[in-house]
Structure formats: C-alpha cells, structure tokens
Amino acid sequence: MTPGARTQAAIELLDQIVAAAASGGAAADTLIARYFATRRYAGSKDRRAVRELVYAAIRHAGPVPSSGRAAMLAVADQDPAIAATFDGSAHGPAPISADEPRAEAGVAPAWLGEALTASGLDTARQSALVERAPLDVRVNSLATTRAAVLEEWPDADPAPHAPLGIRLPNGTPVEQSELYRAGLVEVQDEGSQLVGDALAAKPGEWLVDLCAGAGGKTLQLAAAMENQGALLACDIDRARLQRLAPRAERAGATIIESRLLNPGQETEMLSDWAAKADGVLIDAPCSGTGTWRRNPEARWRLTPERLTRLTAMQVQVLEIGARLVKPGGRLVYIVCSLLDAEGAEQVAAFLSRHSGWSVEPSGPAIATPHGSGRRLDPATHGTDGFFVACLRAPC
CATH class of the missing domain: 3.30.70.1170 (Sun protein; domain 3)
Structure with missing residues (x-):
C-alpha cells in the first residue's frame, strides 16, 4: 500500500468506527480485523501502519467526529507527513481544503469532561486517560x-x-x-491485578465473583485460594461466561463453578449461597472510563442516558451481592471507572441503605484514598483507572 492508500484506509475505517459508536455496533478492533480480512493484499506493515493512524485519530478527537476524513484531517494538521498523503492519487484521499471540517481535539465530549472534572480529575489526569496503555x-x-x-x-x-x-x-x-x-x-492490566487482590482471598474460603465476565479476576481468586475452597463465578452474559471454562482448564483452576444467571432472577438463582460467602467480588458493569487507553472510542459511545442505566445496574448488583455475604464477611466493589457516580457515590449510597455495614481500609497500597474507597489512575499510578472499596457486613 502507498502512504496515501494507508491514509484512505484509515479514513474508511474511521467512518465505520464513528457509525458503530452511534449505533452500538462492533468495537474498533473488531472492525479493523474485519476490514483487513477482505483485503489480503495488505501486508503486516500496512495493517500496523493503518491501525496506528486510526488510533491516533481516535485518541486525538474528544467529541465524536463528523466523519473519518474530519478525524484524519485533525491529525494531518499536526503532522506534515500525513498531510502530504492527501495527494489525490488513485488510492489516496483527495487534497485538503482549508475550510473542511476537522474533528475537535480533546479527551471526551463536553458533558463527560465536566463529569470527570467534578470527580476530581485535573487536566493532566484526564489527558492520560487516552494515552497508549502498557x-x-x-x-x-x-x-x-x-x-x-x-x-x-x-x-x-x-x-x-x-x-x-x-x-x-x-x-x-x-x-x-x-x-x-x-x-x-x-x-491482565496491573491495576486490575491490584484491585482483584483487594478481596484478600484465602485457601478454604467460600467466594463469589458476581460479575465474572470471561473470568480474569476469577482465575486470580482461584490462584490466591491455592485451589482450596469454593469459588462461584456468575454472569448474565452467556457468551462471556463460556470463555471461562477453557481458560480455567488451561490455568489448572479446578475449584471454579460457573453459573449463568437470568436478569431479574439473580437472587432466586443464588438462594443456595445466601449469607454463606466469606467474600463477594463485584467487578460491576460500568462506563469503562478508566480503560480508554485500550478502548479510546468507548468515550464516543457513552451518553448520559447510558450512564444512568449503568448506575442503576450497579445499585442492583450491590444489593444482590450483599445478600450473599455471611455475617462478618466482606464485599469488594470495583469499577474500571473514575466517575464518582459509579464509584464513591455508589458506596456512600450503599452504606446509607445498609446500617451496620462498615468500610475496611483495604485496597492497593499505592492507590489514592477517594471517598470510602481508593482510586488508581493512569497519570498517577501508570495503570488503568479503577475505584475499589472493601465493605464489611455486620456480625
């Protein structure tokens, strides 16, 4: 591929990514893989170069760009070498016009930037959210x-x-x-490992990973338990939970029981574990603002309405998890978000609803105290962004 053809490919992909962000379609990585699956002529260097162009444009644009071309033009304005590829060649993009729209630079759409600021993140910490992750x-x-x-x-x-x-x-x-x-x-990101350790799992305990997904933290718990005890991994997403079994087999984690839950019936389907768990881990569904370094287009998908739905889900899973904890047991609440609406405010609301529960001074030692929990962020700690709090049930 010529340099111009690479830029044009990036523009076409960005158009797809912008459309998918609006419609809830496939993630950028998936769209890139599909694109090159039908273009076998593109070598590994071409694919890598196009991918870098795409992600440079995504990271640069805060609000959703009007088009893939607008996103790439904003990058070209900062890089003469990329601007030179807009040469009107057979497979390249048309020459640049000065009055063409450009994507607006920034970290996030305005409403979301305001929410991050209100959650205690200054400009430098917000900017680090879209840098490349290790x-x-x-x-x-x-x-x-x-x-x-x-x-x-x-x-x-x-x-x-x-x-x-x-x-x-x-x-x-x-x-x-x-x-x-x-x-x-x-x-597994280092931050994810650190907050996963907050449950302080021990051999012989009965533990629940309530929102297990594909089981990354479940495997971490099984290892900390040295394959001794009982470990229940739950989720409502069949496709994600099915990925756990082969991972557990590969890891030699033999104590894991998987349980697919029906939405709205979680309490009934977990009645055999009611008030029996030594600890419950809730890696709650959230906006993922702390993981933008890996999925920068996710900030284009988040809306105030979706955030409201997510916070309601977080309230629900906290209530479900609390019913599973035995007297004196512990509940660890985690979100890979830096928005207080999903972190500190959720824990404060839980404590106001549940008299007798208390906050444990637990969590990553390096993390910054925040509300009734602790927080990791890319700028300060070099990890993905997380909020974690450890809560103790009354005896």
Missing part, C-alpha cells in the same frame, strides 16, 4: 513463579507494583507464546 500479564501462581517466567521472557520486566505482574513490550504476541498456551500467564 502490556501487562499476571503470572499464574498455581503453575509457576514470576522469576521463572522472567527467565523465559528476557525482554520483560516485573510490573512496578503487582507481585505477580510482568510488563512486556507493546506488540508482544502473548497468546501465541508457549507460556500462555501452558497456562502460566494471563493478560
């Missing part, structure tokens, strides 16, 4: 040690804070490695 993996302590994995990956470094974390060069094909195939590592 590549972290978690060592599976059921099968090996971090020292042993580091010997096998000489270009890797220990993660700065997570005891089982390893940081790899971006682009490392982790899932094609023998270490991954053997179940020795799992891809």
Whole structure:
C-alpha cells in the first residue's frame, strides 16, 4: 500500500468506527480485523501502519467526529507527513481544503469532561486517560513463579507494583507464546491485578465473583485460594461466561463453578449461597472510563442516558451481592471507572441503605484514598483507572 492508500484506509475505517459508536455496533478492533480480512493484499506493515493512524485519530478527537476524513484531517494538521498523503492519487484521499471540517481535539465530549472534572480529575489526569496503555500479564501462581517466567521472557520486566505482574513490550504476541498456551500467564492490566487482590482471598474460603465476565479476576481468586475452597463465578452474559471454562482448564483452576444467571432472577438463582460467602467480588458493569487507553472510542459511545442505566445496574448488583455475604464477611466493589457516580457515590449510597455495614481500609497500597474507597489512575499510578472499596457486613 502507498502512504496515501494507508491514509484512505484509515479514513474508511474511521467512518465505520464513528457509525458503530452511534449505533452500538462492533468495537474498533473488531472492525479493523474485519476490514483487513477482505483485503489480503495488505501486508503486516500496512495493517500496523493503518491501525496506528486510526488510533491516533481516535485518541486525538474528544467529541465524536463528523466523519473519518474530519478525524484524519485533525491529525494531518499536526503532522506534515500525513498531510502530504492527501495527494489525490488513485488510492489516496483527495487534497485538503482549508475550510473542511476537522474533528475537535480533546479527551471526551463536553458533558463527560465536566463529569470527570467534578470527580476530581485535573487536566493532566484526564489527558492520560487516552494515552497508549502498557502490556501487562499476571503470572499464574498455581503453575509457576514470576522469576521463572522472567527467565523465559528476557525482554520483560516485573510490573512496578503487582507481585505477580510482568510488563512486556507493546506488540508482544502473548497468546501465541508457549507460556500462555501452558497456562502460566494471563493478560491482565496491573491495576486490575491490584484491585482483584483487594478481596484478600484465602485457601478454604467460600467466594463469589458476581460479575465474572470471561473470568480474569476469577482465575486470580482461584490462584490466591491455592485451589482450596469454593469459588462461584456468575454472569448474565452467556457468551462471556463460556470463555471461562477453557481458560480455567488451561490455568489448572479446578475449584471454579460457573453459573449463568437470568436478569431479574439473580437472587432466586443464588438462594443456595445466601449469607454463606466469606467474600463477594463485584467487578460491576460500568462506563469503562478508566480503560480508554485500550478502548479510546468507548468515550464516543457513552451518553448520559447510558450512564444512568449503568448506575442503576450497579445499585442492583450491590444489593444482590450483599445478600450473599455471611455475617462478618466482606464485599469488594470495583469499577474500571473514575466517575464518582459509579464509584464513591455508589458506596456512600450503599452504606446509607445498609446500617451496620462498615468500610475496611483495604485496597492497593499505592492507590489514592477517594471517598470510602481508593482510586488508581493512569497519570498517577501508570495503570488503568479503577475505584475499589472493601465493605464489611455486620456480625
């Protein structure tokens, strides 16, 4: 592909990504994969170059751009080399007109930027939300040690804070490695590892991962429990939960029971666990504002209405989880969001509804105290953004 053809491909992809953001369609990574699946002539260098152009444009634009061309023009205005590819060649984009619309630079749409500011994030911390994320993996302590994995990956470094974390060069094909195939590592951001440790899982306990998804934190809990005790992984999303079983088999995590829940019937379907769990982990559905480094187009998908629906879901899962905790047991609430509406305010509202529950001084030691919990953010801690709080049930 010529430089112009690469830019034109990026424009076409950005058009698809903008449309998908408006309609709730596929994520950018999926659209990029589909695009190149029908264009076999594009080599690996072409695919990499186009992908970098696409994500540069996504990260640059705060509000949703009017078109893929408008998004790329905003990048071209900052980079003469990209501007030169708008040359009107056979496979390249048409020459630039000075009066053409450009995507507006920023971190997020205006309403969302105001919400982040109100949640205590200054300009620098907001800007870091759309920078490129590092590549972290978690060592599976059921099968090996971090020292042993580091010997096998000489270009890797220990993660700065997570005891089982390893940081790899971006682009490392982790899932094609023998270490991954053997179940020795799992891809997991260091921040996710740190907040997953907040439950302080111990061998022999009865634990519930209430919003398990594909099971990243479930596997982390099983390893901390040394495969001793009972671990129930639940979700309402069949497709995501089905991904847990092969991951657990690869990791050698044998104590996990998966349970698909019907929306609205969760309490009834979990009645056998009522007031029996030593601990419940709630990695709640949320806006994902803390993970924009990995999914920067997600900020174009979030609306005030969707945020309202998400906060209502968070109230619901907190109530479901609280019923499972035995007297004196603990509940850890996590969101990969930095909005107070999903974090500190949710915990404050829960405590106002449940007299006798208390806040435990638990969570990542490096995290910043925030409300009744603790918070990680990319600018301060170099991790994805998270809010975590540990709550103790009355005896």
